[in-house]
Amino acid sequence: MALKGTLKDFGIAEILQLIGQQAKSGVLHLSSKDDEIHIVMSDGNVVSAEYAGRKAKERLGNLLVRAEIISRQQLRTALEQQKRSLRRLGDILVEMGAVQKDELRQMTSLQTTETVFKLFHWRSGTYAFEPGEVEYDPETMSPIRAESVLMEGFRQVDEWPLVRKKITSTAMTFERLRELAPEPPPPGPGAPAQPGDDVDAAFDAFDGGGAGGDDASGEDALTRNDRRVYALATPGRPVEKIIDLSRLGEFETCKALLNLVNQGLLGAIPPPRRSAAASVGAYTRDWRERIKEGVARVLATGAIAAVLAFLAFQANDRGLSFADPGAGRVLRDNGAHRFVSRAELARLRGALEIYRLEKGEYPPGLSALVETGLATPADLKYPWSEDYYYRRKGEGGYVLLPPAE
Numbered sequence: 001m002a003l004k005g006t007l008k009d010f011g012i013a014e015i016l017q018l019i020g021q022q023a024k025s026g027v028l029h030l031s032s033k034d035d036e037i038h039i040v041m042s043d044g045n046v047v048s049a050e051y052a053g054r055k056a057k058e059r060l061g062n063l064l065v066r067a068e069i070i071s072r073q074q075l076r077t078a079l080e081q082q083k084r085s086l087r088r089l090g091d092i093l094v095e096m097g098a099v100q101k102d103e104l105r106q107m108t109s110l111q112t113t114e115t116v117f118k119l120f121h122w123r124s125g126t127y128a129f130e131p132g133e134v135e136y137d138p139e140t141m142s143p144i145r146a147e148s149v150l151m152e153g154f155r156q157v158d159e160w161p162l163v164r165k166k167i168t169s170t171a172m173t174f175e176r177l178r179e180l181a182p183e184p185p186p187p188g189p190g191a192p193a194q195p196g197d198d199v200d201a202a203f204d205a206f207d208g209g210g211a212g213g214d215d216a217s218g219e220d221a222l223t224r225n226d227r228r229v230y231a232l233a234t235p236g237r238p239v240e241k242i243i244d245l246s247r248l249g250e251f252e253t254c255k256a257l258l259n260l261v262n263q264g265l266l267g268a269i270p271p272p273r274r275s276a277a278a279s280v281g282a283y284t285r286d287w288r289e290r291i292k293e294g295v296a297r298v299l300a301t302g303a304i305a306a307v308l309a310f311l312a313f314q315a316n317d318r319g320l321s322f323a324d325p326g327a328g329r330v331l332r333d334n335g336a337h338r339f340v341s342r343a344e345l346a347r348l349r350g351a352l353e354i355y356r357l358e359k360g361e362y363p364p365g366l367s368a369l370v371e372t373g374l375a376t377p378a379d380l381k382y383p384w385s386e387d388y389y390y391r392r393k394g395e396g397g398y399v400l401l402p403p404a405e
Contacts, residue, residue: 078093113144171272173271338402389401
């Protein structure tokens with residue numbers, strides 16, 4: 001089956017559904033900008049997925065290190081052995097005694113699902129399915145049905161906006177507002193087993209996580225995920241580290257944090273200003289690169305603005321003056337002010353975008369930029385004597401103009 005094209009014409013959901021329905025085996029290659037992902041399919045089921053190229057932190061070995069299952073030195077030793085033997089990294093780590101098979105199975109599944117779910121936020125790219133027989137280790141990876149991937153992927157896309165309203169940054173930390181009641185005793189020997197190793201069963205259990213309520217009685221309904229995340233949410237530990245240690249994935253960890261905040265068990269502490277641009281959620285990560293580019297532009301325009309500021313300082317307070325001493329007439333031109341204000345407007349627009357990324361909307365007024373530390377009072381009028389004109393539009397945009405002088 002030859003299957004290739006662009007994601008604008010044929011989305012990831014349709015691709016996985018088609019491969020799953022026809023129970024095909026092979027490798028699905030997907031590419032978008034600098035990202036490249038390879039998904040291994042066996043009889044229509046997902047058995048492996050990983051980034052290629054620069055996404056090294058998403059690879060299995062680094063996931064194990066960040067989860068504090070193995071040390072960085074143990075990973076280096078295993079990678080050296082892998083180069084010589086060409087064996088699977090997981091097999092080498094198990095043989096070394098650095099990781100247990102159950103832990104390896106859990107982290108392999110987590111790496112696969114986290115990688116696949118990121119694809120649901122891609123808006124462009126190309127794909128190509130290469131059919132053929134594939135090999136995988138059933139002892140370290142449970143095949144995941146394409147239908148399960150689709151259901152969970154769509155659920156995350158729907159619920160991420162609600163989670164991000166309170167869990168706004170991977171750099172934010174938490175304080176414990178009250179202690180968590182002891183966990184109820186486990187069911188007796190005759191009770192049905194809880195979903196654990198079976199990844200598909202775990203998908204079915206995700207809906208029971210709940211978003212939580214505001215009343216204390218809801219604490220009885222806290223899930224195992226909630227309790228696990230509460231134990232990891234120690235003072236000063238950022239969301240990013242909690243995600244790594246929980247081994248639940250980004251979405252499930254952030255959803256548990258939201259539930260704990262709603263229950264009044266945890267209080268969210270905003271990150272330092274320099275870290276506030278690290279937005280949570282797979283589909284917000286593209287903005288990091290845009291912010292970096294924006295900061296570089298702001299710094300460049302700032303240097304130009306400094307030179308122009310000197311020129312403006314030499315000008316008259318309300319414009320360049322051209323006087324005729326004999327006639328007593330003075331002509332004024334605000335051209336220098338307008339020229340300097342272009343750089344200031346660009347800087348304010350950059351601050352407005354950062355505010356929107358952090359708060360989810362543009363500010364009601366420019367004074368909000370001062371309150372959040374993104375601008376100073378002087379920035380709101382320089383080089384004019386009056387403030388810049390700003391109005392937030394109802395449909396989500398804004399109007400920013402120099403004052404009429």
